[in-house]
Amino acid sequence: MAGNLEAPIGPLRPQSQDGAVESAAPRPAPNKEVELARRLIAGDESAFEPFVSAFQTKLFQYTYLTCGQREDAEEVAQETLLKVFENLAQLREPEKVRPWVFRIARNVCYMKRRKSIYAPEEEISLDQLMPSFKDDGGGRRIEIADWKGLPDTLAMKGELRDMLREAIGDLPDLYRNTLLLRDVEELSTEETAEVLGVSADVVKTRLHRARLMLRQRLDAQLLAGVRP
Amino acid sequence: MTKLECKEIFEKLSEYLDRQLPPDMCDQIDAHIGACPPCVQFVESLRKTMELCKDLKEEEKPAPLRHHALSNLRSAYQKFSRERNAEKGVLKNGSEA
Numbered sequence: 001m002a003g004n005l006e007a008p009i010g011p012l013r014p015q016s017q018d019g020a021v022e023s024a025a026p027r028p029a030p031n032k033e034v035e036l037a038r039r040l041i042a043g044d045e046s047a048f049e050p051f052v053s054a055f056q057t058k059l060f061q062y063t064y065l066t067c068g069q070r071e072d073a074e075e076v077a078q079e080t081l082l083k084v085f086e087n088l089a090q091l092r093e094p095e096k097v098r099p100w101v102f103r104i105a106r107n108v109c110y111m112k113r114r115k116s117i118y119a120p121e122e123e124i125s126l127d128q129l130m131p132s133f134k135d136d137g138g139g140r141r142i143e144i145a146d147w148k149g150l151p152d153t154l155a156m157k158g159e160l161r162d163m164l165r166e167a168i169g170d171l172p173d174l175y176r177n178t179l180l181l182r183d184v185e186e187l188s189t190e191e192t193a194e195v196l197g198v199s200a201d202v203v204k205t206r207l208h209r210a211r212l213m214l215r216q217r218l219d220a221q222l223l224a225g226v227r228p
Numbered sequence: 229m230t231k232l233e234c235k236e237i238f239e240k241l242s243e244y245l246d247r248q249l250p251p252d253m254c255d256q257i258d259a260h261i262g263a264c265p266p267c268v269q270f271v272e273s274l275r276k277t278m279e280l281c282k283d284l285k286e287e288e289k290p291a292p293l294r295h296h297a298l299s300n301l302r303s304a305y306q307k308f309s310r311e312r313n314a315e316k317g318v319l320k321n322g323s324e325a
Contacts, residue, residue, distance in 0.1 A: 040305065041312075043309050043312060043313065045305070045306075045309070048301075048302060048305055052293070052298070052301060056290055056293065057289060057290060058285075060288065060289070060290035061284075061285045061288055064288055065284070073290070074290050074291060077290060078293065078297050078301075081301050082300060082301055082304055085301055085304035085305040085307075085308060086304045086307075086308070088305070088308045089308060089311070089312065126238070126239060130235065130238055131266075131270060133234070133266065142266040142269060142270060144266075144269050144270060144273060145273075147269075147272060147273040147276055148272075150276055160280070161284070164280055164281070164284060165284070168281075168284075179281065183278055183281035183282060184281050184282070184284055184285045185285065186282065186285075189248070204242065204243060204248075207242055208239075208241070208242035208243070211242055211274060211277055211278060212238075212274070214277050214281070215273055215274050215277040218273075218277060219273060
């Protein structure tokens with residue numbers, strides 16, 4: 001029952017009443033980046049450093065989790081920023097600056113890894129990610145680790161952070177990219193679709209599989225007795 | 229209203245947790261979860277996975293850009309700015325002519 005949870009899930013309604021697609025994830029002031037992009041395009045050089053600072057950390061985090069190496073990530077973040085300024089004339093809609101910048105980062109990252117962005121990867125079936133059910137006479141239950149003791153935050157939890165980073169690193173590119181953009185960088189479904197050049201529905205499907213895969217990997221670690 | 233099975237719930241869980249589902253679908257999922265302890269366990273583990281990911285970005289910071297790197301970026305921006313101004317100048321002169 002929902003009441004058994006430490007933090008009950010509760011009814012999760014869309015925020016807009018007229019239908020579905022309104023992401024609940026809080027966005028970290030995206031207007032600030034849009035405003036900086038507008039000012040840069042208008043020739044306001046005082047926006048240069050705040051813009052670099054706003055994106056350098058985001059790009060580093062994204063590429064670190066994509067490339068896996070700190071040095072590579074710093075290099076890719078710098079190279080991406082250079083391409084951003086070299087190609088600023090191509091940014092026709094400043095309100096799309098976030099997906100535009102991340103799209104460049106994604107390409108730089110792939111070039112760095114000398115891997116084709118068009119390399120096909122298999123979609124994982126949902127059945128592979130479902131937990132197995134057991135009926136032991138005392139009612140139906142799923143085979144799942146005990147997640148109750150796991151904190152909601154990574155603060156002071158070095159091993160948990162490493163476990164999570166490793167699990168993300170093990171995800172197939174197709175899913176890792178979607179997860180990083182949506183759940184780590186908190187881009188909207190539509191922005192993520194724009195970065196990856198796919199539809200919003202594809203983003204939703206891949207995100208769900210990515211989360212399930214990650215959950216499955218963490219669950220396996222917990223079942224194996226690894227307690228961060 | 230048809231009763232949803234666990235598998236159908238699992239298929240919709242990300243959209244449910246992201247609040248992207250229409251209210252009637254949310255009601256069906258709430259009704260199922262309210263009576264299905266295994267689903268509660270599963271939803272909680274997925275929700276925690278998502279929360280941990282959000283927290284991950286706070287953990288890593290890049291080294292500050294070196295002077296040379298920052299200077300390269302600024303040069304690229306200034307080049308863009310000059311070209312943009314030149315374009316504007318051409319347009320302005322063209323319209324005056």
